[in-house]
Amino acid sequence: MTTDTVAQHHPRMHFHKLAPEVSKAMFALEKASREGLDPVLIELVKIRASQLNHCAFCLDMHVKDARKAGETEERIYLLSAWEEAEGFYTEKERAAIALTEAITVLTDGFVPDEVYERAARHFPEQELAQLIAMIVTINAWNRLGVTTRLVPGSYQP
Template identity: 70%
Template sequence: MTTHERTDEAGTAHAHEHAPRMNLAQQVPDIYRAVLNLEMATRKGMDPVLLELVKIRASQLNHCAFCLDMHTKDALAGGESVQRIVQLSAWEESRHFYTEKEIAAIELTEAVTVLTDGFVPDEVYGKAAKHFEEKELAQLIAVIATINVWNRFAVTTRMVPGHYTPGKHA
């Protein structure tokens, strides 16, 4: 057993929670509130199912355990199926679980989140533009950008997953 593990009554080893590096909201409350306001604006009029799929997929790509905990719980609370959440990390092999519009949003999420080529391919953008009206597409881009901000805050400050309860936070 390492120093990062504990055992339960059955003798099963479990890793200890890590400590967060800092509480960003306490250190820069104006910035936190500004991003929270951005978050609230991006949600207006958006399909909540699509919203959570996008947030989960970006959080998977960014390895953000805190946001994965939050958004999978929010998705489940909103009626999303466990199967669609689980299959999201392998959506290319599980396309039949999602609508064409959801696939377009997931592809755009990946392109905006992983900018290794330095741009969002025209094909990906064009597919999204076929499924979303221009204002809705602009809002989707803002949703993707915002979850990426939250992911970067949470990953960098090592926010601890597992304590989020749907309905308690914005």
């Protein structure tokens, strides 16, 4: 990507101003989906989904939020290769990341039983429900960000 291409990246619309009730509902969903989940795990999930969805705005935001929550640089930059970076993530985190990928990339057909069961072994049912809600929510945010071309770089935690 050239500098000229980057310079031309600008928002297509100001979604939050044009659909304030939808925005309000999304922020309420965001708040509700966080309940009972570890802040670092939340950011790992959001970063991984945003990587898969190519949402630069959300990547910028959630990397900054992860740092603020105490996440290390090493774990942040290894996240796209988490399966090979086995010693860097707990089994619970790895199960959450695998579930994030399966839910995010539904074009593969479905969430495989083994991925769901792996997550179910590490998360009590209530927490698993919250995790699924969080993954669905970040995917919705990613789709809004990519579609409306939110510009990365300005977010401050």
